[in-house]
Amino acid sequence: MAVINARTRYGTGKGVARKLRREGALPAVLYGAGQANINLSLNAKEWEDLLAREKSGLRTHPQELVIDGSNRNMVMMRGYQVHPLSGLAEHVDFVRFDPNHEIEIAIPIHLVGEDKCPGVKAGGILQIIHRELDIACLAGNVPDYIEVSVAKLDIGHSIHIQDVKLPDGVEARGEEDMTIVTVVAVRAEVVDEGAAG
Template sequence: SAAPRNASAELQGSISDWQPDVVAACGLHAAKRRAIARGLLSARFIDAAIMQRSSGRVLSPLLRAMARWGEAPRVLGCGSDITFAREMSGTFVKPPDLKGNNIDVMPRTGTGKTVTKRLRRDGLVPGVLFGPGDPTGELLQMPKQDVERLVRIYGLSGIGARILTLNFPDGVRKQDVLAKQVIYDAININVENVNFMPCGPETEVKVKVPVRVEGEDACPGIKKGGFAWKLHKTLTVTCKGKDIPSEIVSNISAMDVGDKVFLRDLDIPEGVRVHMTDDKVPIIKIAGKAR
């Protein structure tokens, strides 16, 4: 019909300056038929994108372009198809939905490979809640979507620095916990297992907090051809549950090539103790050669 042709022409004009591999990385293998059927993308455009998917040299511009797409998803005007493609990519930091940091859990019976394989086949993730002085723990199972949603939002290192709430089937019991261990299959892109420990507001815990860099766009060293090298991607800290920082941020907007951020330069929140005795330990360095 005329409407799909017009939509397709408008779309092609809006993405004429896109790199084809950007589209390939967004999971359009699965959405290809849906997109073509609605007149949203041409088959030739998608096939050209898929052909370039394996090229390693395009990875950096691909991620930058996808980040811009995440900030302005309506550039394609494709509605549900693009939402589906974004979810397939696993690259975007998705905003928390109405469930927040809650995970629905159920008691689990049985252990071993046979039981866990069956759970994963049914879309569930096995887990264990270890209490104080309980080496065996309480066996749990939970929907894979709940866990993987939090991993996509916070990352594998960031999820361990967040207080999560386990909701039990009776609707009464709720348990605040830390995800002390998340076993992730990088090949199949699946969460295999999660181990929890209780964490109240006054509970003193030892956690790994991710280090985040900001100000890269204005950094003179990066403009000259350098890059921000995180010598420590996480910092091990001890603090109370209510004081756990979600991340430790360092601003590098004034750094040149060769400059370093030391532990003493970081803004560590009050009540948080870093497990490093030397405050001269470098955390971030602007590495590379200046052009």
């Protein structure tokens, strides 16, 4: 569990946010659990270091958010906005964590068995349609990722949401027939040698 230090932020709007970023801070907000929202600021460098270290764990596991050095909250990162050009964080949303409350969250899909995939061995291409899966479960039971095996996938075959085995207490959100991954054939271009001359 990571410890995230934050300060109470007074004032809102684009002007305030720009000023914070110029000062090396990052706007954030804490909400949920029927309590009032709290506007926050984080140290931008500390946040980027934390992201590099924790990766998707920030979204799937509870973290401790310490506000003004003493107000401790169990939270999960709910939203994260980045600048389209720099790739640096622009805003972070945290939601208060209640392990007995059901939440909806997107978690990573990890493909396994690619080296055994008969469709790829036959010259097909593994086409990944979705890299994340929207799920619903108790906040205390969020898995790190969902594992999907492609070890038996042939050319022209796909894996859909209903084909994926989920942990107990975890439900997929979205259309049941939504394709996660498929193996497609490579189309060979036929060149007319007469026309080419």
